[in-house]
Amino acid sequence: MLVIEKETYDAIVAHARKDHPDEACGVVAGAEGSDRATRFIPMLNAAMSPTFYEFDSGDLFRLYKELDERDEEPVVIYHSHTATEAYPSRTDITLAQEPGAHYVLVSTRDGADAPAYDGPVEFRSYRIVDGEVTEEEVRVVGSYTETLEGED
Template sequence: MLTIDQATYDAIVAHARKDHPDEACGVVAGPEGSDRPSRFVPMLNAAMSPTFYEFDSGDLFRLYREMDERDEEPVVIYHSHTATQAYPSRTDIDLAQEPNAHYVLVSTRDGADRASYDGPVEFRSYRIIDGAVTEEEVKIVADYTEPGDN
């Protein structure tokens, strides 16, 4: 299960809406081994495409170096789908290289005919390990101090 705070959820959704009709992408880092997404890092979709996302290799290198220095890891890797459901494509599955990460997809497909999107979204999370996709529950909390949180 992915437990995510409301502010981070809202930031991911806002990024997907802002970049629509292109796919948005980014990372939410967290302390190593914590499984707690805490530092939202929106990234530029270097592909600038409505059907594909690609992290800029220099930006991604800097982010991983920074996470190493801060004893963090990518807890959530997210991107949006602008014309399809929030389910990993074959390309998404092939690119998934972080077995401990939650892969979040946000679909803004209901706004596919508009240059910007502010309507409802589909927000889903998956574990992708060795090509196997498993959907998981998403629990949104006000903050990480609620009883029973990670």
């Protein structure tokens, strides 16, 4: 299950809407081994495409160097689909190289890209390991502290 803070959830959705009609992409980092997505890092879609996303190789190199220096890892790797459902494409599955990450997809189809849109947004999370896709529940919380207090 992906547990994500509402502030981070909102930031991912806002980024997807802002970059529409191109796909948005980014990472939410967290302390190694914590599974807590705490640092939102929007990235530039170097492909600038409505049907494909690609991290700039230089930006990606700098990101992984910074993650290493901060003892962080990519907890969430996200991107948007602009005209289709929030489900990984064959290309998404092939490119998934972080077996411990939650792969989040947001669909901005059917008007969900509009800033004033108040309908439901398709926000789904998957684990992708060795080409195998498993959808997981998404739980949005006010804060991780709230989550800890609610657990027994």
